[in-house]
Amino acid sequence: MAEMGRAAVFTGVGKPFEPREWPLPDPEPGGLVASILLTNVCGSDLHLWRGDLDLARIGLTYGIILGHEMVGRVARLGRGLEEDSLGRPLAEGDRIVYPYFVPCGKCRACLRGDGHACLMSWGSAVRSADEPPHFVGGFATHYVLSPRQRVFKVPEALSDHEVAGANCALAQVIHGLSKARVDLGDTVVVQGAGGLGLYACAVAREMGAGRVIAIDAVPARLALARQFGADQVVDVAATEPRDRIGAVREATGGWGADVVVEVAGFPEVVPEGLKMLGRGGRYVEIGNISARRTYLADPSILVAGNLTVFGVSLYDPTALHRALEFLARTRERWPFARIFSHTFPLAQIDRAFAEADFLARDEKSVTRAAIAPGGA
Numbered sequence: 297m298a299e300m301g302r303a304a305v306f307t308g309v310g311k312p313f314e315p316r317e318w319p320l321p322d323p324e325p326g327g328l329v330a331s332i333l334l335t336n337v338c339g340s341d342l343h344l345w346r347g348d349l350d351l352a353r354i355g356l357t358y359g360i361i362l363g364h365e366m367v368g369r370v371a372r373l374g375r376g377l378e379e380d381s382l383g384r385p386l387a388e389g390d391r392i393v394y395p396y397f398v399p400c401g402k403c404r405a406c407l408r409g410d411g412h413a414c415l416m417s418w419g420s421a422v423r424s425a426d427e428p429p430h431f432v433g434g435f436a437t438h439y440v441l442s443p444r445q446r447v448f449k450v451p452e453a454l455s456d457h458e459v460a461g462a463n464c465a466l467a468q469v470i471h472g473l474s475k476a477r478v479d480l481g482d483t484v485v486v487q488g489a490g491g492l493g494l495y496a497c498a499v500a501r502e503m504g505a506g507r508v509i510a511i512d513a514v515p516a517r518l519a520l521a522r523q524f525g526a527d528q529v530v531d532v533a534a535t536e537p538r539d540r541i542g543a544v545r546e547a548t549g550g551w552g553a554d555v556v557v558e559v560a561g562f563p564e565v566v567p568e569g570l571k572m573l574g575r576g577g578r579y580v581e582i583g584n585i586s587a588r589r590t591y592l593a594d595p596s597i598l599v600a601g602n603l604t605v606f607g608v609s610l611y612d613p614t615a616l617h618r619a620l621e622f623l624a625r626t627r628e629r630w631p632f633a634r635i636f637s638h639t640f641p642l643a644q645i646d647r648a649f650a651e652a653d654f655l656a657r658d659e660k661s662v663t664r665a666a667i668a669p670g671g672a
Contacts, residue, residue: 302669303436304645305425308358309347313645318430323374326443330368330392334456335434336636336666337652338365338464339490339561340585345649348586351422361425363434363667364396367450367459371438381446382617391450393463393620395613396434397421398442412471412610435645437669446613451624457636458627460666461491462619468582469495469557470618471611473503476555476578476604481506485544485553486526487569488560488583489517490656491635491664494524496557498630501525502622509544509553512560523631537568544572552577559583563591570597570605579605638665 298319305314323329341362343349351358370390380386398420399411406414423432429440441447450459469492478484484500486493489512500508501524510521513532521529528547530540544553552574558566561583570579597603623632638655640648645667652665 301431301436301438302642303361303425303431303433304642304667306344306358306360306362309345309350313435313649315643316425320372320431320438321429321440323372323377323440324443325375326377327374327445328370328377328441328447329372329431330394330439330441331371332366332368332434332437332439332669333391334367334460334639334666334668335363336365336460336465336664337363337648338664339492339583339656340364340464342649342653342656343561343586346653348589357424359424359426360422361431361433361436363436364421365460365464366396366434366439367391367393367456367463368439374443377443380449381613382448384449386447386449391452391456391459392447393450393459393616394439394441394445394447395611395616396463397610398444401444410612412612417610435642435667435669437642446616448617448620451620454620454623454627455633456668457666458623458632459620461495461632461635462623463616465492466495466499466619466622467611467615468492468608469499469559470622471615472557472580472582472606472608473499473555474615475606475608476557476580478503478505478555480504482554483507483509483544483548483552485509485511485556485569485572486521487511487556487558487565489514489521489526489529490559492559492582493517494521494635496559497521497524497526498626499622500555500557502626505555507547509547511540520631520634523634525630541568541571548574551575554578555580557582561585563589566591567593567597570601570603573601573603576602577604579603580608581605582608585609636664636666639668640665642667642669 399414510526518529
């Protein structure tokens with residue numbers, strides 16, 4: 297009898313997750329089947345669950361497996377796959393991470409080396425679970441990797457919680473700040489001190505930023521941002537936009553920031569962030585993924601300031617490898633374990649999402665929830 301795998305399928309906003317199971321497929325030549333050890337409930341998962349990003353409105357159907365910040369273990373190796381993407385021997389039982397999206401390899405974006413910008417890359421993370429190979433999301437017992445996906449062995453010293461956060465949050469921050477060319481001595485402002493914002497503070501510091509300023513409305517997150525490398529914090533709840541812009545200008549001798557990264561997920565903070573930049577500054581937009589939420593913009597700010605805006609979705613696979621190296625090198629310096637707390641079995645995914653939603657809104661919380669399928 298074929299071995300079965302299980303998944304929690306998202307069938308629509310306001311509906312409980314639906315448990316389903318399918319026989320585990322054999323991996324394609326050059327691919328593999330991973331057993332999932334841990335998957336975080338990411339902010340984008342919550343956007344879909346709440347209905348902030350309604351797939352039906354953009355022509356996609358439900359019946360999908362959410363979850364992408366995951367770490368797994370090799371369960372089945374496809375024919376010909378003997379090494380990870382760095383040429384290291386790969387065997388069943390090895391812990392691994394892998395990009396959760398699958399570029400087509402043929403479009404203009406892929407051909408110029410921007411597989412993360414491939415339309416199929418975005419769509420592959422929300423494709424129907426009813427279609428083979430079924431196991432295409434993190435809230436399941438298994439995940440099936442295509443030969444087109446990179447795979448990296450995980451350093452033994454890193455915990456599952458540390459590694460799961462590398463896939464999406466940390467890798468995306470590394471990719472975004474690299475595109476913005478954070479340089480030695482730069483002032484970097486981080487709008488939002490949730491998981492991505494905390495990573496952004498630490499990464500900016502490691503990339504050579506001379507000053508890091510974190511902005512948030514939750515005092516506990518601002519306190520933790522200092523532990524992740526922020527020199528200065530600004531409380532949104534106690535200030536007006538002009539005060540926050542003024543604080544950045546004052547901290548930089550009137551010049552303004554070199555880089556501002558938006559990871560708060562609120563459109564209205566974008567004009568404010570642009571005004572914090574000095575001439576020639578770079579704005580990195582990561583947090584706003586919900587369609588139809590807008591802000592009033594003054595394009596002359598971009599022109600007069602010679603500003604550059606980088607929109608960042610997904611990441612180059614090399615950023616995931618760099619994320620693992622970053623974690624291994626700095627795990628004693630930055631308190632990564634403070635970002636994670638509650639872990640639930642797959643059977644309690646509805647409770648996990650309710651808890652994750654509470655944690656995201658709680659003014660005292662700095663942590664996020666995760667699913668460990670093996671505990672189901």
